[in-house]
Amino acid sequence: MVRETLEVDVLIVGGGPAGLAAALRLSQLQTVSAASGSSGETGPMSVAVLEKAREAGAHALSGAVLDPSALRELIPDFQSRGAPVVTEVQRDRVYVLTGQHHVRLPVVPPPLRNHGNYLVSLSDLVGWLGRQVEEAGVDMFAGFAGQEVLMEAGRVVGVRTGDRGVAKSGEHKPTFEPGVDIRAKVTIFCDGVRGNLTKTLMQTLDLGAEGHPQQFAVGLKELWDVPESRVPIGTVIHTLGYPLRREEFGGGFLYGMGAGRVSVGFVAGLDYRDPLFDPHVAFNRFKQHPLISDLLRDGHLVRYGAKALPEGGWSTIPRLFSDGALIAGDAAGFLNSMRLKGIHLAMKSGMLAAETAFEAVRAGDTSARRLKAYEERVSASSIHTELYPVRNVHQAFGYGLLPGLAYAGLSLITGGKGLGELRGSAGPERMRTLAEYYGAATLAPDVPAADVPVPDRVLTFDKVTNVHYSGTAHEEDQPSHLLVNTSPCTTVCGPDYGHPCIKFCPANVYEIAHEADGTPRLQINASNCVHCKTCDIMDPYGAITWVPPEGGDGPQYKGM
């Protein structure tokens, strides 16, 4: 098979906030160095961005409250250039929920004060950033996913994009096109939370050896249109407590985006104990709480989406460099789980990675020794100032809501000094078996718990209906992009854990179907997948590997 090869100086994998900030920073650095005449002998630097979505922003999902610091540093005149960053936060509210009641915290904790921040649609912001990058002359390959890391003698030399036109049977359809090898002097991996390439890179090069294991959460979000006067523009509501139990980390949010548009969502830590915990059910219960259902009444669902997020913080960030490679954004875990913000950190890390890559390519040395400068830059930057003091907060919530809150408060007072290191557990390590969690009483594995409310299709929806509102589309005739070793499913995972995949997946990708003789069988509805990565993180046997489907496939999060 003949594969096309493309040579670039810097390849950026993933066109999200980190990747696009990196691309834009590279183009700015070139402009500066061309103006000063210092690039004369080497010529312009070639930069390419790979993005699996059909267009920049289509797979980007967040709350989102934006701290504009990094955007302002990258594009000082972002407002006059029409960035979709206009709605300033007007009021912050934090509530503790119980089953039917709520208590408003009289004082909003400092990390949740959003004065000067903006309510944005991350998808629209990333779409706008993508246009800035294209206008800057960077080659943006939207609709192409990075499928595998190209390595030679332990050095990253680029990325291979996915084949197109492969049938479910594995045969090549007449439209078959082999993936392209994009070779680069430096590859910046910005493939997002649990990025498939960063994951293999970390395994191959053992980049996570010194840090603590990454911890994750999954966020589910809907856009609603409600009567315009209901939620004033710029309203930010965060909640703690119900429907989560004290052992579970997470909370809800509801933002007034203006003109009756409301962003409502729920984040649940992916380190829960109850194997039958279902984040989607928790989200529905949250919406049914009177505080929220009153705000959504007479409104209607516009969009739905879900995405995992890295919650581990500073001490879980892996080694960020190797020969020919850098890691930035959510892929590296740059997120402040106490402020519930990561976009600005992703952008900042992308910019620092770009600066490092630029110097290294110009110097003709892209070895790990040279690229280590990135880690030094990060440590000397606002990222460190912000993340280091709160480095153990998510881990502390591992001990429960109240110890977590106490620890968070202590971190604020002391700036994190003298608090030692708390080690968290990754993904499903804390998940208990049915017998451990529910006692000897044996539950029928794949039967939903009796108290799970039936969606009313007005306020609450089943997963399949929600998937429709995510705009998700995949070519049906292609191999499953969820590589699942199904051997533990019915032998141990069902009896021991009750098939947690059918619970934690927010898109009904996993189902237990029954053969004619009643034998259970895992059915994988890969075309429902909203690319949230929860299954890759949370499956107790590590039997699920998420790889990108055919480029361009997936959700359509415009406006989210």
Add this chain to the structure above:
Amino acid sequence: MILVVSEHQRGTVTRATWEVLAAAQAFAGNAPIRVVVLGHENSALAGELSSAGVGEVLSAVHPALAGYTADGYVAAIQQVMTQVGPHLVLLPHSYQTRDFAPRLAARLHVAIVTDAIALEGTPEAPLITRPMFQGKLVAQVRPAQSGPALVSIQVGAFRADSLKRAAAPAPIRTIEVVLDTAEIRQRPEAPFQEAKQAVDLSQAERIVSVGRGIKTRENLAVAEALATALRAEIAASRPICDNGWLPMERQIGSSGQTVAPKLYVALGISGAIQHLVGMKGSRTIVAINKDADAPIFEVADYGIVGDLFEVAPAIVTALEKA
């Protein structure tokens, strides 16, 4: 005068072209009709078209027209239109027309009306009926611009067999078009078909569609018996095709086909929104499902809450008696 732009595949005139000729004939009144064929070696195609009961067959010839290119077709049709001065140009609403006709309209600064299902008025001032909002409404439109309007005719809107053929073949005139091959920016490759589509469900009048409620592959026989009795095509929701019980081309819904038959029988289909978007335009929907709360009943005209394995055979028996 009405000019029909013909289309051909693998050396024969397409069925859609004959439908456009039938539309032209029904509409023209006393106005003459001409049909143009574009290509390199056109004599067989021109001969085929000369039986169509038209005034004249125009054979626009150039080596660069041997394969379809948008630039080549736009330039050639523009020259033919300049030479013969039609009042109205009719085209089949095919993928090829959708590719080049908007460019042609823009080049000539004339109106284009697509997907027409009926024509009234005169060739000089036509009143054109076309669907809007995915067929939920139909609108009648009139080209506001002067000059010959381009109108593409929906495939299947007119019947090719209603075309009145002429006893004597129409004269064939060859038009040598002048093309600058450097101006043609596309290079056609040999045509290929992506996938063999054995059935076209969008053309079916009746469809029996099965969902998860069918439980096993063997049980499909129940649905097939009903389909046979109703002379209907068989189709399915996604899980059935995903299991390989029926080929993917029979899948209805957002990731399959969109259909609007006269009768749609949903057997054991719960009615996930992804399925509903593919069939809710059906004229009459009959749903058979055990679960009275299934969303399929919200779109059904007739709903039977019951076991499909009892209901479907009972319908077959009743049909056999009738």
